[in-house]
Amino acid sequence: MKDYKKILLSRIDLKILYLIIIILFSILTFRTVHYIRQVPLINKAIIYQSYNTSSKNLGSLNMGDRVTVLSTKYHWKKVKTSEGEVGWIQDWNFQQQNKITSLSDATIVIDAGHGGSDSGALSRTNKNEKTYTLIYAKKLAERLRKAGAMVYMTRDDDSFVSLNSRPQLAENLHADAFISIHFDSAPENNMGSGYTTYYYHKKTSLRLAQDINSKLKYLKLENRGVEFGDFLVIRENTVPAVLLEMGYINSDRDFERITSTSYQDSVADDIKQGLDTYFNQN
Ligand SMILES: [Zn+2]
Numbered sequence: 001m002k003d004y005k006k007i008l009l010s011r012i013d014l015k016i017l018y019l020i021i022i023i024l025f026s027i028l029t030f031r032t033v034h035y036i037r038q039v040p041l042i043n044k045a046i047i048y049q050s051y052n053t054s055s056k057n058l059g060s061l062n063m064g065d066r067v068t069v070l071s072t073k074y075h076w077k078k079v080k081t082s083e084g085e086v087g088w089i090q091d092w093n094f095q096q097q098n099k100i101t102s103l104s105d106a107t108i109v110i111d112a113g114h115g116g117s118d119s120g121a122l123s124r125t126n127k128n129e130k131t132y133t134l135i136y137a138k139k140l141a142e143r144l145r146k147a148g149a150m151v152y153m154t155r156d157d158d159s160f161v162s163l164n165s166r167p168q169l170a171e172n173l174h175a176d177a178f179i180s181i182h183f184d185s186a187p188e189n190n191m192g193s194g195y196t197t198y199y200y201h202k203k204t205s206l207r208l209a210q211d212i213n214s215k216l217k218y219l220k221l222e223n224r225g226v227e228f229g230d231f232l233v234i235r236e237n238t239v240p241a242v243l244l245e246m247g248y249i250n251s252d253r254d255f256e257r258i259t260s261t262s263y264q265d266s267v268a269d270d271i272k273q274g275l276d277t278y279f280n281q282n
Helices: 002-037 129-146 165-173 202-213 252-258 261-280
Strands: 038-040 045-048 057-061 066-073 076-081 086-090 107-112 150-153 177-184 195-199 223-228 241-248
Touching: 002 038, 002 066, 057 086, 066 086, 107 129, 107 165, 129 150, 129 177, 129 261, 165 177, 177 261, 195 202, 202 223, 202 241, 202 261, 241 252, 252 261
Parallel strands: 107 150, 107 177, 177 241, 195 223
Antiparallel strands: 038 066, 045 057, 045 086, 066 076, 076 086, 195 241
């Protein structure tokens, strides 16, 4: 009788022991999976309420802190901290940055050439290049925003912006594309005609230039194609960057096109389509 009791007890003990082992193992597995799913920050970073630096600042995390990534948008990751706080952090604070495969997820800097005291080239009627670069930049921005892209402009009024600060903005934002808009000028009036797509860095920017240029058609001006161009705003640029010369401002024929609404709209539509193609192939 005594032995029977002993055996029964030890069987119960064994069952409890198994149960404890299973519980411990489950906790360990859960914690390990949770830890693996978390990613560490490679910088000290601020947590924002939304994917925008102008949204509410919820605090900051240190380099090495681990978070769970819930979703991504533009160059932002929605995260949950170890304390359970949810917010957005810019993706360059992580080893793995977001892959941008559509225009609707892209961050784009549009650069209206010249501005303020820098009027750019002149038409034969003394109209300033800076006026038209801004018109085109705004039309393009409107279309890209409609497509869902995050758009920044180096200027959106007639103010002076230094050359260096233009690519700097793209670098600071880790933009996916930088589009600079200009108009050519030939040494003599009515000597040059047509539009050209320039790139500087073959590795980062040639494909962008090709994708945009291939959509610039039916513009009733000669497409002078894709060319290498040594312009500061695309040369000193760390992101894919192109500079578009959309016609010769001191050519009467080109200037008529440049100032026509239908040409302006076509150019903006075509650049948008080129960007569509570019991001879909990313
Ligand atoms: Zn210019």
